Amino acid sequence: MRLTDQSKELFAASLKHIPGGVNSPVRAFRAVGGEPFFVDRAKGAHIWDVDGNDYIDYVGTWGPAILGHAYPDIIDAVKKAADHGTSFGIPNPFEPRMAKLIKDLFPSVDKVRMCNSGTEACMSAIRVARGATGRDKIIKFDGCYHGHTDSLLVKAGSGALTFGNPDSAGVPKEFTQHTVVLPYNDADAVAQALEANKDQVAAIILEPIVGNAGLILPKDGFLQKLRELTSQHGTLLIFDEVMTGFRVSKGGAQELYGIKPDLTCFGKIIGGGLPVGAFGGREDIMNYLAPVGPVYQAGTLSGNPLAMAAGIAALEALKSGEVHQRLEQLGVRLEAGMKQAAADANLDVTFQRCGSMFCGYFGKDPVYNLSDAMKCDRDLFTRYFHGMLERGVYVAPSQFEAGFISAAHSEEDIDKTIEAAAESMKHIRD
Ligand SMILES: Cc1ncc(COP(=O)(O)O)c(C=O)c1O
Incomplete structure (x- = not known):
């Protein structure tokens, strides 16, 4: 039997002050029963x-x-950065370095904007895709998770062309009416949905390798087919590489499968363990973002020097492959x-x-x-x-x-x- 006395006490205290005792639901161990342990180091x-x-x-x-x-280089980088101050709200020298590192490893990215989480990255990529195409609908796949943005919190509908229902209370139906949900790995369903919604679909967003329903790989040719179909229909292809980016290979799933998406979402590894997100892609699309273009997106802590320093140290260690x-x-x-x-x-x-x-x-x-x-x-x-x-x-x-x-x-x-x-x-x- 493992000793868990202090964890039990801390969880009891947390339950009094935090919904479910946790700041993100899976941590509560509800799916498996029991109580979470608290980490010291x-x-x-x-x-x-x-x-x-x-x-x-x-x-x-x-x-x-x-x-x-x-990881020692990350810890050193964070300590050094912190000595200079934790946030400035005006550009810092880490930001262009981080952007260049991401671009070097992901050749599909011409321009990149930093934000603070994977959720923000996906939400903002969808917004710029809609702004750039002038279309409202998006296609996502069941089992893919793109953060807790309203329009992306949608589970599979009953049929390939069914509009999604909210997966969460608190999300008005109207907020998800432009989200079409399809089964992953089903290219025919995508072709049909694009035909049925001709000239209306701004983007297809997916995890190119699904890490939020266990681990699901794309079938041979699935990603290529998505690339072809989206190009034919003037729909943008968004790879959510928040999890797979820098993980499945230094250049993510897009390097592994040789696909060039129009936009890519990042998070996790690029912050070296600090809160971060980013999205990037084709210059013509990214230039729709304020202050260059009409799509608004912003963040008090975006490009935060501690997160950038940590992420740069991580990417430097990964870039050789x-x-x-x-x-x-x-x-x-x-x-x-x-x-x-x-x-x-x-x-x-x-x-x-x-x-x-x-x-x-x-x-x-x-x-x-x-x-x-x-x-x-x-x-x-x-x-x-x-x-x-x-x-x-x-x-x-x-x-x-x-x-x-x-x-x-x-x-x-x-x-x-x-x-x-x-x-x-x-x-x-x-
Ligand atoms: C593929 C994918 N996209 C987006 C997100 C959301 O990222 P965050 O939790 O940083 O908001 C996650 C989080 O697990 C993810 O796995």
Whole structure:
């Protein structure tokens, strides 16, 4: 039994003051039951809770910690930047450096605007897409998450051409009436929707690799088909690479699949663990933004010097691509071990992976979209999650979240994780 006294006390105090005791819902462990632990510190691939328990971490602060926690160059950069002041509200020298680094790694980006979260990045990309095309509708896919903006909080409708319904209370139906939701990996549905809404669709936004319904890869040719269809229809293609950017390769999913979107959304890794977002793309589109053009977008803390300094240190460490080779090796090792552990326990687990992002679905069939993902056995996942936690491995507290390996994970960490998985799976039906 792990000691969790202080975490329990802190959670009880949080429940009194914060809705659900957390500042972002998944953290509450509601999908898996139990209570969250409170983190005291993190270093490399490990986190320690306030009761002194040590966990090998595969959440990696939901993606940003690709180099491991408290990466020395990032910590140094933040400390140095903080000595000069934490925010100025007028340009600072980190901003053009950050923009240039993003552009160097993402050749589809001519101009980029920094903001403060992935949510803001997606919201603003949609706005500029609408402003530039003069069209209102957007297409998104079920299972893709683009932050908690009203018009993007939409789940799948009943049919390919059905207008979406709000996924959240508090979002008026009118705010989502321009959002068309389609099944991921279904290019025919996209072709039909573009025909049915001719000259009305400003943009298609998607996670080119879906990390918010587990881990779903695009089928062969799906992204190419989207590129062709959007070009034919004068619709912009927006890749939400908040999660995949700088993660699945140094140039994101667009580098991996050789696709040039019109706009790209960023977040997570580009802040090195500090709050950040960005969106960028074709110059003619980005020039619709104020102060050059008529589309308004702004932010008191946008381009914040601490976030920029941290992000620059992260991108400098990633730009050679060597880190990604190491991540792939670790990913291969983890995948092989997890598949073996499931086979030894006689369990159907579909392990899907791209580099350092992965998901083990408790089900036997490959997952291509949200409805496939929903077929997996969430009760088994819950038992697996608690089995892993008991054995000192922290995976995301939901079947529908991707796991993240960092460059700080050692081979020993991976092997211990596989051992923990083998043990957890062996006892999963007990
Ligand atoms: C693909 C994707 N887009 C957007 C977001 C929203 O980013 P943020 O949580 O920084 O607002 C997330 C967050 O997980 C994400 O994974």
